[in-house]
Amino acid sequence: MSIEVKDIHFSYGRIVALDGVTMSLAEGAVGLLGPNGAGKSTLLRILLGFLTPQSGEGRVLDYDIRRSRAMIRRSVGYMPESDCFIAGMDAVTFTAYFGELSGMPRQEAMKRAHEVLFYVGLDEARYRLLDTYSAGMKQRLKLAQALVHDPKILFLDEPTSNLDPSGRAEVLELIRDVATNKGIQVILSSHILDDIESICASVVILNKGKVAAEGRIEDLRAIRYSLYEVRIKGDAVAFRRELEARGCRVDETEDRLIKVYMPEGAERMDLFRAAVRTGAQLRSFVKSRTSLEDLFAGAVGVD
């Protein structure tokens, strides 16, 4: 396992950010998912050694998160959520500077800065002052500085936030390429489900500082629950209550499509039984493939 944490607790004063988080992340792209305030950024910061957990232990690339912070930071790249640059610098100097601070020899860092800026598509703007960069260019620049020292793991914190659709697609394409073709493990923290679904094979869903679900997206879809989409004629409220009494979660869309999340162990016949008991007429019945959005909603318990 490249990343393992066990029973991590962290609080900001009285606010509990992580409450007994335990997880193991293997190779490949992993999505760190959760609503705002779920503890995603805090977990990333603990893995990077920015914050020290109040209890619990963890290892990143077999380095202890408490004792070997410098070694971890030497081996990983970090792309923060917020805009960050150094005023008065151009992209080449900026990228080479952080390569040098990672431990690269000066000339190697400069050479490598040109390479990664070319890779992220900033080659023509590499001598421009960073103060003049657009939001999309700044995102790509942050990716370049995270890649310059050729990390083994890349931590990306909301990499597509504040981007327009085309900028978002460009950054996602880069991240997908890094994750699939370059052999770099990507840990992608985001609350944009589409981003995670398009890049990551595995996911860790955090909710209120706890791991709500963890594993391969395909496996989670299979084992957590079955999703059925039905349309009925009759008393939808009674039908809904009957299903909820049987342990199902029921959502209704604006066009009166009823989504029924059936827990493990429940039978689909329960759905028909509920219809019989409430006198509802089933007009359509489809077993749906759960999207990450459904999975997220199921794990976190929100619509």
Place this chain on the structure above:
Amino acid sequence: MAVVREKGYSHWDGRLVERRFPWLPITRTGIRLAFRKRGFKFAFAGAFVPSFFALGGLYVSERLEDFKALIQSNKSLLKIDPNYFKVLLTNGFFLFLLILVLAFGTAGLVSDDLKHSSLQLYFARPLGKKDYVAGKMAVVAFFVLLATAVPGLLLVVFKLIFAGSFAFLGSYPWLPVSILAYSALLTVFFGCYIMLLSASSRNTRYAIVLIFGAYYFSEVLAAMLKGIFRTPYMSLFSIPANIGQAGAALFGQKLPLPLPAFWSFAVLAAICLLAAAVLDRKIRSVEVIK
């Protein structure tokens, strides 16, 4: 859609090194960025003007016969002794020029990083808080030493060259040590002072105002308090007065204030401690909003 350039990325086959001084790139970059700032080169050159005048004085002092007509009435002005160096390095105009250089070249050292959230990029590298502070303070040290120790020591050398003998050094063998000690004092003090005020604001212009304002306001405050309480101890509120007092002590000259020099050293040290406490709070890899 962006084009992912396959040839643009390849794994780096080099080895990351563990540097003895991991903060050196921060210092080098800080110095380079200072020289890119508008008007800085002019201010930097201006800081050496008093030293050029002092050099002229040294030359004239060795050629008194040639310049007799000029200096006849004011011979004592050109007496070259430790006081000559003390006056050069502690006078108000010289310190103003030094602060001008520091304000325009280094006020943004921390404030720019706070404004543009770049601290997290530094701390995502194998750097500690101490490395970051050392790297930034070394930028201030570079400019202070360049404006004080280098001209001071060069002037001693020029004095020996103009005199053609080592008699001057024989009379004041401790003078180079005094120059170095005073330069070290200014380096540590201004390093802490600039870092303190740079970390106090996210706006570099505001930090510049603070650097000038705190320095000169302290002098005004001390004068007011001295007028009210009629005790020389109130002069300890003035940063320039404390620097002057400490400088006089280090050059072995008569103290400008009727107080033990210890108090001035203590005040300057207290400002440095305050700076350390503020920096410890302000410089964080993660901004925690409570």
